[in-house]
Amino acid sequence: MRTIAVLTSGGDSPGMNAAIRAVVRAADAHGIRTMRVASGFAGLVDGDVEPITSREVSGILHLGGTFLGTARSSRFRTTEGRREAQKHLDLAEVDGLVVIGGDGSFRGADALSREGPIRVVGVPGTIDNDLAGTDWTLGFDTAVNTALESIDRIRDTAASHGRLFFIEVMGRHSGWISLYCGLAGGATHVLLPETPTDVRRVREDVQRAFDLGKQFCLVVVAEGDQAGGAFSLADRVVEGLRDVDHRVTALGHIQRGGSPTMRDRVLGSLLGDAAVEALLDGDDRVMVGERKGRLERTPLSRSWTDHEEIPEPLISLMDRLAR
Amino acid sequence: MRTIAVLTSGGDSPGMNAAIRAVVRAADAHGIRTMRVASGFAGLVDGDVEPITSREVSGILHLGGTFLGTARSSRFRTTEGRREAQKHLDLAEVDGLVVIGGDGSFRGADALSREGPIRVVGVPGTIDNDLAGTDWTLGFDTAVNTALESIDRIRDTAASHGRLFFIEVMGRHSGWISLYCGLAGGATHVLLPETPTDVRRVREDVQRAFDLGKQFCLVVVAEGDQAGGAFSLADRVVEGLRDVDHRVTALGHIQRGGSPTMRDRVLGSLLGDAAVEALLDGDDRVMVGERKGRLERTPLSRSWTDHEEIPEPLISLMDRLAR
Amino acid sequence: MRTIAVLTSGGDSPGMNAAIRAVVRAADAHGIRTMRVASGFAGLVDGDVEPITSREVSGILHLGGTFLGTARSSRFRTTEGRREAQKHLDLAEVDGLVVIGGDGSFRGADALSREGPIRVVGVPGTIDNDLAGTDWTLGFDTAVNTALESIDRIRDTAASHGRLFFIEVMGRHSGWISLYCGLAGGATHVLLPETPTDVRRVREDVQRAFDLGKQFCLVVVAEGDQAGGAFSLADRVVEGLRDVDHRVTALGHIQRGGSPTMRDRVLGSLLGDAAVEALLDGDDRVMVGERKGRLERTPLSRSWTDHEEIPEPLISLMDRLAR
C-alpha cells in the first residue's frame, strides 16, 4: 500500500469528518500518504484529487457535514465514468480507497474495484442505521439526539396546550430513527416502515391515553411509514377522536447536520482507523463496522442484499413503557 | 389591591414561566396574595382558580412552555362567558389580573375589564415580536435562537452538498423572526410578510451568489410571506436557475418550545414585576413593555390597533452583508 | 412479587429518571404495584415510602438529576438502620427493591438483602462507567457529551489565542470520561488514573505538536490522575516548554446534570424494565447491565470486587490520532 485516498459520498452525516481525520492520521502513523477526493465520486471522475496531511485535518473533528463535500454523480454510474475515476487514481498512485457513505455509495465502490486494480473499503456513514454489518452507522446517534432535542421542545408546547402532536422523523425505508426517538422521547406510539400501520389502534391508544389522564400525547412517525408520513396519518387518526386538539410537524433536514455527538466522533475515529487497517491487511470490497463492541469486516455487497432488522424487544419495550 | 390572579393565554412562549414566577414573588414582596388560573381564559370561565405561593413557583424559571397551561375559549368570547369569569374572580376576591399573552388575549382581557370591576394588566408573551409598546416580546429571543440552531445544522448539509436551501420560519403576519434569522444565519435573502415578494430578484440574487463562488445559499422565508411559504416560493424561484440543487424545509413547531434564553428569563422577570407594580399604581387595561431600555405602559388597545414595524435599517444591513 | 419499591442513591446521574419511569411502568404492565422511596437509603430508614403510579412518572424522562432525590445516610450503614429500613418495607408490603446507583449503593443494598426478606436488584447509575457487568453505566454518555460541549467551547479560545489548555474532567478512580473526552475532543494527550503519569512525555508531546505547526493543544486530565489533577500537572508540564501560553480549567459539577442523551434515556428504560424482570424471575442481589448489546445480570458484589478495565485499543487509537 503506497497511497490511500478518502472520499465521502451520498447524504452527509455527522461523524464523517471524524472518519476522514482518522483515515489520514492512521495512514500517517503507518507511514502511508493520503489523498482527499472532493465532492464524492463526482470529484473522482473529474480528478479532484489532492494530497492531504495530518495537519490539514486539524479542527474538523467537531464539525457537522463533510468538509470534503459530497455529490451525486450520474457519470460514475457508467463504466466509462468509473474508468475515468480509475485513471485519476492511477495518476495519483492511489492503490486503496476509503469510501464513507451508505449502500448506494458502496455499490459504486464495489463496481469500481471489480473493474480495476483499486482496492476499496467502506465506512458506514448514514444517519439511517440500516446497514447490515454494523450495530451503529455514523451519524445515527447525532441525528436521533438532534430529533430528540426538537421533540423535547415540542413537548413543552404539547403539555402547555394539552395537545396531541404527530412528529415526522427521517427514515424512508427504516424505522431506527423513529423507534429510538419514540423510546427516548416518551411517545405514546411509534410508526415504522417495517411494520403495518394500524390507524385504528393508534386512534384507540391515543384516546385511551387521554382518557387515563395523560395531559398530552406524542406520536412519532417515520417518513416512510405505510400511512405516507405524519400529515396523512394525522388526518386519518383524528377523525373519530373526541375533544383532542392536534398539530403535525415534520422535523426535516435539521436531523442531518450539527456537531457530532461523542459516540459519532469515537465511532468515526474507530472506523476510519479500521478502514486503513483493512487496506493494509489486503482486504478489498469490505465494510468495516462495530458489532457487539467488536470491530468487524463485512462484504460490501451485504449492504444492499441485507437490511439491519429493528430489534423486536425494543418494540415491545416501547409498548410496555407507553402507558 | 388584595389579591392578584395570573394566567397565560394564546400560544405558549418561552419566558412565560419567568413572568408567572415574577408576578407571584413580586406580589408576595408587597404582601399581596396571588391566585393562579389554569388553562387561560377557559380555566377562568370554569373557575379553575387556586392560591399559589412563592414556594410553588420554584424550579420553573428555566422551563419552556407555561406550567399554568393555556387554551382557547369560545365561551370567553361571549359576554356571558366573561360574566362567569368575573364571578369566579369575585369569589376568589381577586381585584387585579395579569394576562400573559398576545393581542388576541389582550382583546379578551380588555373586554373583561370594561364589563366588570376587575383591573387587568397585560404582559406581552408571544414569539412574534409584533406588539406595539415593547421592543421585545417574551419568547422572541428564544424562538430565534432555536431557529438559528436549526439553520446552523442545515448549513452543514447545504455546505457539504453545495446546495440552495429554502427555510421557512414562523411569522404569519410579521417578519421579525425571519429577518433576525436571516441576519444572524447568514442568509442570502429574507422574505417577510411586510414587503412585496419579488421572485425574480430572489432568483437573480441566488444565481449571482453561486456565480460569485458562494458554495451554498440559504433563503429564509416567513410562513406568511406573499409567496405563500417556502415550498411554493422555492418552486417559482428554481425554475430558471442553472445547475442549482435545492431543498426546502419548514422548521415548524420546534420554534415555540424549549428552555428560555437569558433575555427571555430576565424580560419575563422584569415584566412580571412591572405588571404587579402597574396594578398597585391603580393602572388598568395597560400592557407593560420595555422600550429603549426603559419599562413603559401602553394601552392594551394599541396591541390590536398598532403593529411594531420592522426597522428599515436592518433590512438594508441585511442587503449589505449578504454578499 | 406483590410490590416493588424504587430508589436512587449516591451521586445523581442523567438517565435515573428514565430508569425510575421504566420500573414503575414495567411493574404496572405486569400488574404489580410500585412504591417510590424519597432521598435514597436515608428516606428508606425514615420511612419516606409512598405509592407511585404510571401517571406520576409522566414528563420526567427528559429531565436531569433524579426526581426522587438522593442523599447519603450514615444510619443505613449500621445494622440497626437497615433493620429500620426493612421495617418500613414490610409496612408497605414491599418484597422487591430496585436500587439505582453505584458500587457504594450496591454494597448497602446487598447488606439489606442479606439481613432481611427483601430482594434487591441494582441498576448501574453513575457517570463514571467503571462498574463491571455493564458496558455502559447510566449517565456516562450524557456526562461525556456535556464535557465535550465545554471542550468545544474551550477549543474556540485555545485556537484564537494559540494556547495550550489543560482541562480537568471527572473520574477519581477511573479514566473513562477522560479517555472518551480526549478521543472525541481531539486532545493531544489524555491522563488517566489507571496509567502512570509521565510528565516529561506530556511535555515532549506538546512541544512537538507546536513545533509541527499545531495552532493549539488540549490536554485532558482525569481528576484522579497520579499528577493530582490538571492544575498541578500543568505546573510541572509547562516549566521547560518554550513559547507556549497556557491555561487550566476544571469542568467540575456541570458534568453531572442536564437532560439525558438518547442513549441514557434508552439505557435507563431498558435497565429499569430489566430490573423488574429480574425480580419477577426471583433473582436477588444482582445488577442488571448491558454487555455486547445483550442484557445481563451480575452479582452485585462484582461491583466492588471488580473494575471495568479501560480498553487498551482505545488508548493506542488515541495515540495514533493525536498527531
Next chain:
Amino acid sequence: MRTIAVLTSGGDSPGMNAAIRAVVRAADAHGIRTMRVASGFAGLVDGDVEPITSREVSGILHLGGTFLGTARSSRFRTTEGRREAQKHLDLAEVDGLVVIGGDGSFRGADALSREGPIRVVGVPGTIDNDLAGTDWTLGFDTAVNTALESIDRIRDTAASHGRLFFIEVMGRHSGWISLYCGLAGGATHVLLPETPTDVRRVREDVQRAFDLGKQFCLVVVAEGDQAGGAFSLADRVVEGLRDVDHRVTALGHIQRGGSPTMRDRVLGSLLGDAAVEALLDGDDRVMVGERKGRLERTPLSRSWTDHEEIPEPLISLMDRLAR
C-alpha cells in the same frame, strides 16, 4: 478612505467573527478594500497584514472565537512598536483601522492614532459588558447564556441532593455576568465586585431559604467579588450554617467560547457595519456602540475613564424575586 484594516485584540469573545464579516462586507458594499491583520496588535507590529474579500468571510458568522486570532503584544506598548505598526499600515495603504476588543485594546489603538496618520474605530468586543458607550458588548449575551446552561445543569444536581451550590462566574472588575446569571438562573444570592460583600447576610439568606422550605440554593459569585471568589466565600458562609450540604464550582473558561447567540451575531453585524460608516464619516478614536436601541459613537478614551454601571433596579428586582 482607500483601505480599511480589521483586527481582533485582547480576550476572544463570541460575535467577533460576525463583526469581522460585517466590516469586510460593508466596506465591499462601499467599494473599499479590506485587509485583515492576524493575531491582533502583535500581527500588526510583525506586518501580518493581507487582503481579505467578502468571499473569505463566508461561513464564519456562527463560529466562536476569532478566526483572525488574537494575542498580547508587549512591543506594541512601546512607541517603537507602534511606529513599526504604522509602517506596515502605510505599506498596505491602509488609512482606517477597526479594532475589535476591550478597553486595553482601545488604549493601544488610541495611542497608535495619536502618533500617526491612521484613523481608528473601536468595536466593543468583550464578554464583561462593562464598557461605557454601549448597552451591550459583543459576547456578553453568549457568555451569560453559556453560563446559564451550566447553572441549569448544576440545578439538577443541587435539587437531587438538596444542596447549596456556590457558582463562580467570570467578572474580575464587573458584576454584569454575575447579576444576569443570578437573575436568569434563579439564584438566592448574587455577589458582585461593585458592592461590598456581607458574608453574614448571605448566610442568613441561605439559612432562611432552607428554613422556608427551599429544596436547594444557588449562590452566584463574580470571580472579582470582595470575598475573593466562590471557594473562599463558601468557606466563610457555611461555617455556622445548620444541616446544609454544599458544593463549590467555578465555571471558568467555558464562558468565553461557543457559537454566538442571535444577539451577538446581530450586534456584531450592526457594529462592524457602523465602524465602517464611522470611518467613512471621517471619525477617529471613537467606539461604536448601541444605546437605547440606537447606534452611537463615543470617544475611545471613555472606555478607560468611565465604567458601565450596574443598574440599581436590577439588583432590587433580584432581591424581590429571590424568595
